[in-house]
Amino acid sequence: MDIINNLVKNLGDGIAAGIYGALGQGLAADILIMVIAAIAVFAVASGGFAGLTYAERKIVARIQDRVGPNQAGPYGILQPIADAVKLFTKEDTTPAEADFWVYNLAPIIVAVFATLTFTVVPFAPGVVGTNLNIGAFYIIAIGSASTIAILMAGWGSNNKYSLLGAFRTVAQLVGYEVPMLLNMLPVIMLTGSMSLVDIIERQAGWNGSWGLPFIVILPLSGLAFLISGIAEAGRSPFDLLEAESEIVAGFHVEYSGMKFGLIMMGEYMNALGVAVMFSVLFLGGYAGPILPPYLWLVLKAFGVFLVLMWLRGTLPRVRIDQLLNMNWKFFVPLSVVNLILVMILGKVFVSDPALFKANGGILIQPLAQALIMGASSFVLLMIALAIVTRRVRKDRMAEARILLQRRETNQQIAASVH
Amino acid sequence: MTVAQIVFILLTIVGLGAAFLVVTTRNLFHAALYLIASFFAVSGFYVLLEAGFFAAVQFLVYIGAISILFIFATMLTRTVRGMVPRNSQWQAALFIAVVLFVAMVVMFSPISFSLPTRSDRTFGGVDWQFAEVLGKPGVLRSVPDSSILDFGRALSDLNQYGIALLLSGVLLLIGMIGAIWVARERKPREILAERARMAAEEASEAARQSVGTKIPDVVVAHDSHH
Numbered sequence: 001m002d003i004i005n006n007l008v009k010n011l012g013d014g015i016a017a018g019i020y021g022a023l024g025q026g027l028a029a030d031i032l033i034m035v036i037a038a039i040a041v042f043a044v045a046s047g048g049f050a051g052l053t054y055a056e057r058k059i060v061a062r063i064q065d066r067v068g069p070n071q072a073g074p075y076g077i078l079q080p081i082a083d084a085v086k087l088f089t090k091e092d093t094t095p096a097e098a099d100f101w102v103y104n105l106a107p108i109i110v111a112v113f114a115t116l117t118f119t120v121v122p123f124a125p126g127v128v129g130t131n132l133n134i135g136a137f138y139i140i141a142i143g144s145a146s147t148i149a150i151l152m153a154g155w156g157s158n159n160k161y162s163l164l165g166a167f168r169t170v171a172q173l174v175g176y177e178v179p180m181l182l183n184m185l186p187v188i189m190l191t192g193s194m195s196l197v198d199i200i201e202r203q204a205g206w207n208g209s210w211g212l213p214f215i216v217i218l219p220l221s222g223l224a225f226l227i228s229g230i231a232e233a234g235r236s237p238f239d240l241l242e243a244e245s246e247i248v249a250g251f252h253v254e255y256s257g258m259k260f261g262l263i264m265m266g267e268y269m270n271a272l273g274v275a276v277m278f279s280v281l282f283l284g285g286y287a288g289p290i291l292p293p294y295l296w297l298v299l300k301a302f303g304v305f306l307v308l309m310w311l312r313g314t315l316p317r318v319r320i321d322q323l324l325n326m327n328w329k330f331f332v333p334l335s336v337v338n339l340i341l342v343m344i345l346g347k348v349f350v351s352d353p354a355l356f357k358a359n360g361g362i363l364i365q366p367l368a369q370a371l372i373m374g375a376s377s378f379v380l381l382m383i384a385l386a387i388v389t390r391r392v393r394k395d396r397m398a399e400a401r402i403l404l405q406r407r408e409t410n411q412q413i414a415a416s417v418h
Numbered sequence: 419m420t421v422a423q424i425v426f427i428l429l430t431i432v433g434l435g436a437a438f439l440v441v442t443t444r445n446l447f448h449a450a451l452y453l454i455a456s457f458f459a460v461s462g463f464y465v466l467l468e469a470g471f472f473a474a475v476q477f478l479v480y481i482g483a484i485s486i487l488f489i490f491a492t493m494l495t496r497t498v499r500g501m502v503p504r505n506s507q508w509q510a511a512l513f514i515a516v517v518l519f520v521a522m523v524v525m526f527s528p529i530s531f532s533l534p535t536r537s538d539r540t541f542g543g544v545d546w547q548f549a550e551v552l553g554k555p556g557v558l559r560s561v562p563d564s565s566i567l568d569f570g571r572a573l574s575d576l577n578q579y580g581i582a583l584l585l586s587g588v589l590l591l592i593g594m595i596g597a598i599w600v601a602r603e604r605k606p607r608e609i610l611a612e613r614a615r616m617a618a619e620e621a622s623e624a625a626r627q628s629v630g631t632k633i634p635d636v637v638v639a640h641d642s643h644h
Contacts, residue, residue, distance in 0.1 A: 102451065133566050134471050141474040144482025148454060151489050155447055163493065170490050174483070194566065 005292045009126040012037070038119075041129045045118045048301075049268045050080040055302075056309050063313030090257035095158060098254065102156035107259040109149035110266030116142045117273040122197050124286050124293040135196040136188055139277060140181055143232065146270060147173045153263065154251035165250025168240045168320060175327045176231040176238075182335035183225040186218050186342040187281050192355050196280050202352065204287035205366075211351075212366045213284040220338050220377035222282040224331055226304070229274035231323070234267065236312035240320055275304040334384050341376055349373075426466055433459030450488045457481050471566055 003010070016033050023029040054069065054077065061068030069076035094103060117139055119129035132138050147169060154166025188194050191202040205211030215222040231238040240250075252263045279285060279300035286293035288300075318326070350361040351369040364372075436455035443449050457480040464473035572578045604612075 099447075102447070132470065134474055137471070137474050137478075141478040141482065144478055144486075147486055148481065148489070151486065151493075152451070155489075155493060166493070167490075170486060174486060177482070 006124075006126075007292065008124050008294050012040075012127065037129065041118050042115055044123070045115050045269055045272070046265065048272050049265050050084075052268055052272060052305060053083065053264075054080050055305075056312075059306070059309050060313040063310065084261070087258050087261040090260075092257040092259065093254075095254050097158045099156040099158065102152045103254070104156075104259070106149050106153035106156055107255065107262035107266070109152065110146055111262040111269070113142055113145040113149065114266040114269035114273065117269070118276070120196055121276055121280060121297075122200055122285060123297055127294065128197060131195055131197045134194045136184055136194045136199070136281070139273070140177065140184070143270070143273075144173075144177060146266065149266070150251050153255070157251070157254040159254055161249075161253050162251050165253075169234070169251065171320070171324060172234070172238065172240060173232060175324060176228045176331075179224055179228040179327065179331040179335045180232055182332070182339055183221040183228065184281065185339055186221045186346070187214050189342060190214070190217065190346050190352075192352070192358075196285070200280060200285035200287055203284040211284075211287075212370050213282060213287075215282040216370045217366070217373045218282070218342065218377065219374055220334075220381055221342070222278070224335055224338075225282065226274075226278050226307075228327075228331060229278060230271075230308060230311065231327070233270040233274045235271050235308060237315040237318050238323060239317060240323060271308060272301070272305065275301045275308065278304050330384070330388060334380070337384075338377065338380060341380060342373070345373055345376060422466060425462070429459045429462040429466070432456075433463070446492045447489065450485060450492055453488065454481055454485045457485065471569060 015036060019029050019032055019036075023032065057079070058068040058076070069079040072078040072082040094100060120132050120135040120138055122128040122131070150169045150173075151166050154162040154164075154169065157163075187199060191199045193199065193202075199214075203211045203213050234240075252260060255263055276297070279297060283300045283304070285300070286297045288296035291299070347359070348361055349364050349369050349372055350356040350359065351364055351366040353363065355361075356363045433456050436452045436459065439452040440449045440456060443452065457476065461473045461476040461481070464470075464476055573583050574580055
């Protein structure tokens with residue numbers, strides 16, 4: 001059992017030992033090992049990309065009562081390979097009036113920064129690109145670079161649809177970064193660390209205490225994080241950056257061939273990154289019973305991605321004003337209030353013995369903490385929804401009154417004419 | 419030369435080169451992109467200085483927020499490509515820049531320019547460090563680090579930086595309230611009153627101008643042609 005559980009770690013250690021044996025301890029061997037590790041992380045991410053394009057097309061097709069890809073191989077399973085071949089053989093174009101360097105650099109930056117997210121994700125105990133002590137913060141910081149790449153693509157293409165897509169991007173991505181960060185903070189506070197490994201270990205339970213995934217303890221944060229993460233990845237129903245029916249394809253109208261492929265890859269990796277981050281922060285990452293750890297993370301991430309596909313297959317696109325109102329007038333205030341609530345409750349009721357020893361408070365079992373936190377989240381959400389419902393109804397009634405008045409005026413005019 | 423020194427030299431070249439291009443390039447959008455490259459190099463310096471957290475903050479705040487604001491403002495200006503940015507205050511700007519540069523050199527001169535070559539460098543727990551990673555077996559492992567904890571304690575301690583943190587929070591809040599006030603929804607009556615006031619001010623300004631030095635129309639036209 002131990003062999004299976006530590007399969008990936010032992011494989012990595014074995015490769016490292018082999019290289020040291022062949023080249024001796026030194027700079028060359030170290031650089032070779034780092035390159036191999038980087039390629040391994042990239043292979044996991046891009047393998048996930050290839051598999052998810054197929055899975056998404058098939059599952060969304062099933063949701064919408066279609067068949068999906070079914071020609072390449074049995075059940076169309078070779079479709080990603082066919083897509084890749086097609087992308088590589090397409091003509092690589094640059095518009096005559098485009099800004100050459102900006103236009104051609106943008107897809108590379110999108111793909112690179114989307115992949116960089118995976119360098120801090122722990123796939124199994126001991127299997128992590130680098131265990132940064134600021135892992136969660138690093139991911140937010142890296143994620144902000146994709147906004148610049150999309151701006152470069154939109155402006156460099158020298159196309160009005162691209163530019164419109166880029167404008168929408170700024171409003172959306174910059175806005176939703178705020179609730180994403182605010183909902184990551186409760187997790188960091190309850191863990192007492194920004195390292196993703198520590199966050200997972202905390203959920204798996206440590207120092208004799210048993211843990212719970214944070215989605216049970218912080219349901220409201222989890223939900224808000226997932227929604228703002230979907231908006232941050234620019235996926236349906238928040239796919240305003242590339243709304244096909246409004247601005248053709250948004251910022252990547254002018255891209256063809258593998259440059260388009262790179263942008264597509266970057267977007268999928270951003271979405272996959274959100275799914276992985278949600279499973280790490282709120283679902284306990286690789287922690288789980290019976291199955292080996294690396295399988296657990298894959299299962300959880302795929303489960304989250306399934307929710308993303310489900311939303312894509314069923315929900316219509318939101319309007320830009322709805323999107324921004326929802327962010328600034330609903331998510332941000334709610335997240336701030338939730339944060340303050342978690343701050344107070346997390347200080348009083350502590351379930352982690354290590355934090356208890358450091359800060360004091362009342363030591364309780366994780367289940368009791370989950371009950372207290374979950375109940376307070378639920379009450380908060382209900383209050384927020386009640387306020388929003390009342391406000392929206394008031395607006396609607398006012399609108400209806402104006403319409404009614406206008407109709408009456410029109411009728412009066414019509415009557416006076418006759 | 420150590421690996422860290424090579425990295426330092428590369429970062430310096432990128433940072434200074436990009437900063438030079440920011441002020442010399444004629445294209446505003448390109449200038450903003452070069453500024454990002456320069457910020458990126460500064461972020462790299464933070465990594466070299468064992469401050470991983472500040473590298474991430476530099477990235478998030480300067481690249482992720484401020485630069486995007488610059489680019490956005492640039493894109494909203496009408497003819498970005500044909501425009502030739504000209505600064506009418508370049509003499510004053512040059513003077514202040516030289517003074518600040520001299521002050522900076524004087525301030526930092528006692529410190530030697532060579533990088534510390536401690537063997538136990540952890541670079542703020544950042545594992546992508548050559549000096550630490552190279553020469554030790556196994557890349558896949560974690561580095562326990564407490565610098566970020568110390569930083570957090572210093573910020574929350576009222577005897578150290580707690581007051582400064584609170585004050586900066588209040589400052590940001592004031593800024594936010596000001597922004598909301600400027601962008602608030604105004605009633606049509608208020609807008610009309612404001613326009614009337616501005617028109618009156620313009621009129622009085624024009625009256626004052628005509629009373630004072632008279633500028634011939636020909637010269638004004640010539641100036642605007644430039």
